Amino acid sequence: MAAFLESWLVGPQNTQFYTRTYRPASTTKAVVIFVHGFIEHVARYEHVFPAWSARGIAVFAFDQRGFGRTALDTERKSKESSYAKTSWKEQFQDIEWAVNHAKSEFGSIPVFLYGHSMGGALALAFCTRASSPPAKETVTNLAGVISTSPLILQAKPAAKAARWIGGRASLLVPWLTIPSGVKGQDLSHDKAVGEEYAKDPLVKQIGSLRGVSDMLDGGEHLLHTDYTRWPTDLPVLFIHGSDDKVTSVKASELFHQQISAKDKTISIYQGGYHELHNEPDGVKEKLIEECITWVEAHLYSNISPRL
Numbered sequence: 001m002a003a004f005l006e007s008w009l010v011g012p013q014n015t016q017f018y019t020r021t022y023r024p025a026s027t028t029k030a031v032v033i034f035v036h037g038f039i040e041h042v043a044r045y046e047h048v049f050p051a052w053s054a055r056g057i058a059v060f061a062f063d064q065r066g067f068g069r070t071a072l073d074t075e076r077k078s079k080e081s082s083y084a085k086t087s088w089k090e091q092f093q094d095i096e097w098a099v100n101h102a103k104s105e106f107g108s109i110p111v112f113l114y115g116h117s118m119g120g121a122l123a124l125a126f127c128t129r130a131s132s133p134p135a136k137e138t139v140t141n142l143a144g145v146i147s148t149s150p151l152i153l154q155a156k157p158a159a160k161a162a163r164w165i166g167g168r169a170s171l172l173v174p175w176l177t178i179p180s181g182v183k184g185q186d187l188s189h190d191k192a193v194g195e196e197y198a199k200d201p202l203v204k205q206i207g208s209l210r211g212v213s214d215m216l217d218g219g220e221h222l223l224h225t226d227y228t229r230w231p232t233d234l235p236v237l238f239i240h241g242s243d244d245k246v247t248s249v250k251a252s253e254l255f256h257q258q259i260s261a262k263d264k265t266i267s268i269y270q271g272g273y274h275e276l277h278n279e280p281d282g283v284k285e286k287l288i289e290e291c292i293t294w295v296e297a298h299l300y301s302n303i304s305p306r307l
Contacts, residue, residue, distance in 0.1 A: 003050045008076050009062075009101065012093040016078045018042075018069035021105070022049040022059040030110040030143065030299055031102045034061040035095060037117030038151065038215065039182050041068025041202045048277050051288050057295060060102045064119075065094055066211060068202050084207045085175050088125070088214040089133065095126055096134040099142075110143035110299055114291070117247060117274065120150030121219050124255070127234060128226040144235040144298045146291055149244055149274050152219040152251035163216060170209035180207035186245040188278040223251055227258040235263035237294045239287065241272025241279075265294070 004020040011017045020042055032052060036042055042061040049059040063070040066086030070077060095113070102111055115123030124147050127139050169176070182205065184194025197203060207215075230236075238256050240249040249268065256266040267290060269276055269283060276287040 003046070003053070011062075011065075011097045012090065013080070014078065015065060015081060015094075016070070016076055017062045017065075017094070018073060018076070019060065019062040020049075022053040022061075024053045024056045024058060027056055028058050028106055028109060029056040030112060030295060031058040031060060031106045032112045032114050032146075032295065033095065033098050033102055034059055035098075035113070035115035035119030035122050036061070036064060036067070037115075037119050037149075038207070039067070039180070039203055039205060040117075040197075043068070043202070044197075044200075045277070047284075048288055052292055055292050055296070057292065058102075058106060060098060060105070062094075062098055065090055066208070072202055072204075082175070083204050084177050084180075084211050086208065086211045087174070088122070088218050091122055092126055092129065092133040095122065096138050099134075099138055103141075111141065112144045112146065112295055112298075113142055114146040114148075115150070116148045116277070118151045118215055120147035120247075121152055121215070121222065123147050124150060124152070124230075124236075125218055125222055125226065127231060128222065128229040130229065139231060139234070142234060144237070144295065146237045146239070146294065147252075148239045148276060148287070148291075149241065149247050150219075150238070150252055150255075151215060151247045152222050152255055153248040154216070155245050155248050158216065163213075166209055167213045167217065170213040174210035175208050177206040177208050178212070179205060180212055181205040182246060186273065187275045188273050188280070190278060190280045193275065193278045219251070223255055223258075227255055228260075230259035230261055232260050232262055234261060235298050236261055236265075237291070238264075238266040239269065239276060239290065240266070241269045241274065241276055243271050244274045246274040263298075
């Protein structure tokens with residue numbers, strides 16, 4: 001039996017999305033919607049999700065708008081899709097679509113949202129919007145959120161002048177692409193991870209003005225204002241490496257401290273880099289186990305929707 005099922009599904013704006021579903025062989029206890037990071041794609045998690053399905057938890061993952069096969073597959077991608085062409089509003093619509101797809105696919109079982117890096121910040125932001133998207137009931141019905149190495153702030157923030165210029169320019173030419181590299185050696189202590197990332201044909205070291213501006217501005221808004229709208233009854237798990245060179249561990253700690261969630265946990269992996277799920281010496285196994293165990297502990301904490 002294959003570890004996952006590949007599908008092309010039509011989402012918001014009639015966009016064709018490349019998706020992978022990891023379905024348990026027996027009873028499915030819950031489903032996790034996974035949101036990947038900036039300049040990457042879901043195939044980079046092939047070693048992560050089989051552990052989830054082996055424990056009875058399904059995973060639905062998709063290459064985000066502007067990334068991976070959704071943006072680059074010459075045979076199946078939408079005509080309007082191109083690399084880095086994305087925005088926060090569209091990404092929220094896409095995540096909500098993914099949540100609703102999972103509900104229709106798996107029925108009335110707990111649904112969890114799990115994001116890494118850019119996806120980690122999107123998962124947090126998804127739950128703190130003042131207006132749709134997403135619809136309020138979509139967030140209300142989530143059983144919990146996992147955010148690993150979220151891009152709330154960069155580990156080394158970009159210059160304010162460059163941010164200001166880029167933000168203004170994004171209003172005029174939103175899809176203009178600019179160099180926006182992520183260094184492979186900053187991802188993991190395993191050098192092979194960085195080398196494979198550098199050679200990956202689905203990784204292009206660029207971002208659009210709108211996509212980058214939304215990502216960086218949105219992270220700051222999360223920390224300064226949006227945290228006040230975190231649903232009190234929505235459980236959340238934060239995980240971050242203390243030596244992350246891409247995203248700020250201090251920002252994760254502050255966001256965790258600020259939100260009023262009744263059930264919130266933060267785990268700091270000492271010495272860990274950005275991609276803890278790719279760290280050697282047992283770290284990736286520890287990360288995967290912690291996330292699965294947390295979901296298992298919250299399977300029955302949200303039997304009825306929160307009001």
